[in-house]
Amino acid sequence: MVHLMATTNPPGLAFEDDLQELIRRVNDHPEVRLRLLGEVSSALDVASPASEERRRSLAEKVERWRYQVINHRGGRLSEDQSELTRRLDLLELELDGSRPRPPRSLQAQLATIRERKIEDAALEACLDPRRRIEDVEREAAGLTDATFGERGSTAGRRILLYAPLYLSNHCINHxxxxxxxxxxxxxxxxxxxxxxxxxxxxLGRRDFRHILLVAGEHPAMVSGEYLAGMVRAVSGRHYHVGVEIAPQSTAGYRKLAEAGATSVTLYQETYDPERYAAYHPRGTKAWYDWRVEGPERAADAGIRRLGLGILLGLGDHVEELRALVAHGRYLLDRYPGLKLSLSLPRIHEAPQGFQPPFLIDDDTLVRSYCALRKAFPTANLVLSTRESASLRDRLARVCITQMSAGSSTSPGGYQEAECDVESRQQFPVHDQRTVEEVHARLISDGFRPLWEPEGL
Ligand code: SF4
Structure with missing residues (x-):
């Protein structure tokens, strides 16, 4: 008999029998699934429980099964399918032995916000163009100072400097x-x-200690083993390592955590499922649900620093920010001790043939960051070198607590001459200052630049 947590399994519910019926209703050929359920049932038998390795291997299979159900209909599930995904989620959790948590409900919450257009008064106030931007910036700066400044003032406010290290630009996505x-x-x-x-x-010679490993999505080339090997190599040299890579399974994230990764950055790009489908027509990234739940899987795997974001230009920024804020709150509610980072990359130049349908000007970008600061007074707000030097300096004074500097966005880019690199970069770098110049500017503006994420 499979036992689920009392909080999630109503008393008296014959889970296994009921689950078998459910599986039969959802699958035309249920034999393989029922066999797996039998294996799960024996692994969870309290009289002779299976080894941790065995349970985790089954948890991985159940997780895959759950996403196969979800992706089968592009997220539009019948009542039975929804119920099955809920139960598989709980089954996976029990097999995995992770800290108990309620069933996943992010997508239902996002759908409610989207469909009912639920507003967030504080957020909308920052974005309202009738409100003077100077006032919005001042309020956000005050909130930032309160957490990151010395005794609540901007003087000595901490800003972490980090460097992206691009491992691969191979990608199967579109x-x-x-x-x-x-x-x-x-x-x-x-x-x-x-x-x-x-x-x-x-990067070490430039004083960086916090490295973000970045790679395109190519499961064969940029495999879990390859990534874990690179994380291990970098963390083994006493760097703090984050990853910005394809969404992984819970087991995949656990391997990266064991190799030394301490943070996972995974931007949803757009939270609107229809727009998402249009911008991601083929490839693994077309799976909205797999991506949107990626940070939760990373948290289940024990990673406590998560980076979320949207790509400004793809959708209506007000709607996207509402969803991003809801996602951040959802994670903070469920994972105590989680440290959240948020970023708002903006499309400046896209490959030929693509025009971002929503143009975001500088003031709107600043207001959007202020809205995030208002929603998350203690979160890290992150800014890359996509933006110009002057805008980065301005945003640092307002709310940014983590920024890259002197970045290359192509694999091997730090060793090569700029002309060799342009043809392989993901996006052009607009802040072309050297690391020393960015560092010196932060100091002259009264900040305390950090190389290690101490307390951030
Ligand atoms: S955004 Fe990421 S997944 Fe999409 S094509 Fe670029 S590297 Fe690949």
Whole structure:
């Protein structure tokens, strides 16, 4: 008999028998699923429980099964299918032995906000163009100072500097807005360990201690083993390592955590499922649900620093921010001790043939960051070198607590001359200052730049 947590399994419910019936109703050929359920049932038998390894391997299969049900109809599920995904979620959790949590409900919450257009008064107030932007910035700066400043003042406010290290620009996806997309004719490259270490040496000489490993989505080339190997190599040299890669399974995230990854960044790009489908027509990234639940899987795997974001330009920024804020709150509610980072990358130049339908000007970008600060006074707000030097300096004074500097967005880019690199980069870098220049500017503006994420 499969036992589920009392909080999620109504008393008296004969879960296993009931589940078998449910599986038969959902599957035309249920034999394989029923066999797996039998294996799960014996693994959870309290009289002779299976080894942790066995349980986790079954948890991985159940997780895959759940997403197969979800993806089968592009997220439009019948009542039986929804119920099955809920039960598989709980079954996976029990097998996995992770900290108990309520069933996943992110998508239902996002759908409610979207369909009922539920507003968030504080957020809308920051975005309202009738309100003076100077006042909005001042309020956000005050909130930032209160958490990150010295005794609540801007003087000595902490800003973490980090460097992206691009491992690979191979990608099987077709994201219309991205230079790495499969159909874009560009030089492809993937770093092996010696080249990663060469890049790391350059970044280390520039004082970086916090490295974000970035890669396109290519399950065969950028495999879990490859990623874990690179994380292990970098963290083993006493760097703090985050990853910005394809969504992984819970087991995949656990392997990365064991290899030394301490943060996962996974931007949803757009939370609107229809727009999402239009911008991601083919490839693994077309699976909205797999992506949107990625941060939860990372949290279930024990990762406590999560980065969320939207790509400004793809959708209505007010609607997207509402969803992003809801996502952040949902995660904070469910995972005590979670440290959230949020970012708002903005499309400046897209590959030929793609025009972002929503143009976001500088003031709207600033207001959007202020809205995030208002919603999450203690979260890290992150800014890349996509934006110009002057706008980055302005946003640092308002609310940014983590920024990259002197970045390259192509694999091997730190070692090569700029002209070699342009043809392989994901997006152009607009803040072209060196790391020393960015660092010096932060100090002259009264900040305390950090190289390690202490307390951030
Ligand atoms: S956005 Fe990511 S997944 Fe999409 S094409 Fe670019 S690298 Fe690939």
């Amino acid at each position: 994201c219309l807005y991205c230079g790495f997309r499969y159909s874009n004719p560009m030089a492809r490259d993937q770093l092996d360990l010696p080249r990663v270490l060469d890049e790391l040496e350059i």
